[in-house]
Amino acid sequence: MWNHPGMNLQQAADAVTVLLAGQIPRLQAWYTALAADARFRVAMQATDPQDLNSKLVTNPDVLLLDATIYPGPQPLLETLTRYHGAAYVLLPLEASREAMDSIAQVPCVKGVYKGDLNLVAIAGEMYAAAQAQRQARMSAGMEALWNRPQSGMGAGGAPLGLRVVAVWNQAGGVGKTTLASNLAYEAARRGLPTLLVGLGAPDDLPLILGLKPEPNLNHWRANPTAEGLKLALQKVDTLDVLAGFPDVLSEARAMNTPLDAPESVPKLVLTAAYMGYAVIVLDAPPTALASAALAAANTLVLVARPSLEGVMRTVEAYRTVVERLAGEHHIPAAGVYVALNRTGARMGADEWHKAASTLLGRPFPPVAAQIPDEPRVGEAQDARKLPLNASDTFARSLKPLADALFSTQGAAAGVPQNGSGKKTFEIFGVRVKV
Numbered sequence: 001m002w003n004h005p006g007m008n009l010q011q012a013a014d015a016v017t018v019l020l021a022g023q024i025p026r027l028q029a030w031y032t033a034l035a036a037d038a039r040f041r042v043a044m045q046a047t048d049p050q051d052l053n054s055k056l057v058t059n060p061d062v063l064l065l066d067a068t069i070y071p072g073p074q075p076l077l078e079t080l081t082r083y084h085g086a087a088y089v090l091l092p093l094e095a096s097r098e099a100m101d102s103i104a105q106v107p108c109v110k111g112v113y114k115g116d117l118n119l120v121a122i123a124g125e126m127y128a129a130a131q132a133q134r135q136a137r138m139s140a141g142m143e144a145l146w147n148r149p150q151s152g153m154g155a156g157g158a159p160l161g162l163r164v165v166a167v168w169n170q171a172g173g174v175g176k177t178t179l180a181s182n183l184a185y186e187a188a189r190r191g192l193p194t195l196l197v198g199l200g201a202p203d204d205l206p207l208i209l210g211l212k213p214e215p216n217l218n219h220w221r222a223n224p225t226a227e228g229l230k231l232a233l234q235k236v237d238t239l240d241v242l243a244g245f246p247d248v249l250s251e252a253r254a255m256n257t258p259l260d261a262p263e264s265v266p267k268l269v270l271t272a273a274y275m276g277y278a279v280i281v282l283d284a285p286p287t288a289l290a291s292a293a294l295a296a297a298n299t300l301v302l303v304a305r306p307s308l309e310g311v312m313r314t315v316e317a318y319r320t321v322v323e324r325l326a327g328e329h330h331i332p333a334a335g336v337y338v339a340l341n342r343t344g345a346r347m348g349a350d351e352w353h354k355a356a357s358t359l360l361g362r363p364f365p366p367v368a369a370q371i372p373d374e375p376r377v378g379e380a381q382d383a384r385k386l387p388l389n390a391s392d393t394f395a396r397s398l399k400p401l402a403d404a405l406f407s408t409q410g411a412a413a414g415v416p417q418n419g420s421g422k423k424t425f426e427i428f429g430v431r432v433k434v
């Protein structure tokens, strides 16, 4: 992540949750040591095996366990095999070599100690192990979506090819919200179940789409489930819209949300994918929250001004994604599209692309659309109408990008319909009607 002026966002987002288990004096000593370390948050404590088993269900990042609360190695092994975080186990001095070895072999066990352990000395390792596990969990969830097995196909046999499109640039006012909303509307118009998510603060989507400021992202965050998402949606014809933040305060709270928290943007996208959306468009903001949107996306539309300044800002944005955020998202090189917005007398697409490639030092992703400066765009938005419906020029210029993004799903759009006129999709073997 980058660019968090004024707050140690990284630290807040990364606090590792710890479950302490052991006898009370030991718990007190461990608690005191960890309370002084901002990287950790002691979420729970347990003083007997049964208590521990019930609390492990919440899956804390780290389990710090004093095994003297167990009568012997066997029940201890049973507990540990059920846990999937990072466990550090302190055995009594009299524990045998064999017991120590068998405990060390349980996959969750990252460290086994005898007699005593130096918490300060192993804190760094505990933190790193927890972070690595979070990253792996996150990737596993995302990977399962992006690389759906063959069974995850539309009823017509065409791959659903879930598209999670982040429309973004670090620059403001370039047309991100305009393109995100019109692309999403176009995907929905083509028959794809589509969700548009606003992430601005205060968000422009309600304003330009003729929606109410509520419900919005805050409602989803208060109830981050499929049901909660349904309740937070508004509709523009066939397009589902989740409006962004009503104010900067709620945006700031969202910036402090860990990427794997239930109310995070990646989890929102996962929830929406399970609900059966084929296209999810994120109007990614120029703020630090963009990293959460990018982490959830598999496609990036870079909106650029057709000027030298536009080249510089867009190359910078591209570098941010492919270099600085490498490993934190699932956007392949071929998943990046450039949309030149408000073209006219200034730079042409070829000239723009050449300049961008020169600045980058290798070929820049191609210009997928050139959208003219069209007064009817602003007029339509002021009248709370879709520019796509108000201007043929605008609609025509957006089409190549919409084709590139949504045409692999053209076949999915032709999925046979059932009697009620609803489309049925199959996701992870579950049939979903939309």
Ligand SMILES: Nc1ncnc2c1ncn2[C@@H]1O[C@H](COP(=O)(O)OP(=O)(O)O)[C@@H](O)[C@H]1O
Binding pocket: 171, 172, 173, 174, 175, 176, 177, 178, 179, 204, 341, 342, 371, 372, 373, 374, 375, 377, 378, 381
């Ligand atoms: N192709 C276009 N032609 C004319 N005006 C445009 C065009 N694209 C965007 N605009 C106008 O530019 C302003 C900023 O666009 P917006 O989509 O809100 O940018 P961003 O989300 O990047 O801040 C809006 O008033 C919008 O109406």
Ligand SMILES: [Mg+2]
Binding pocket: 176, 177, 178, 200, 204
């Ligand atoms: Mg915007």
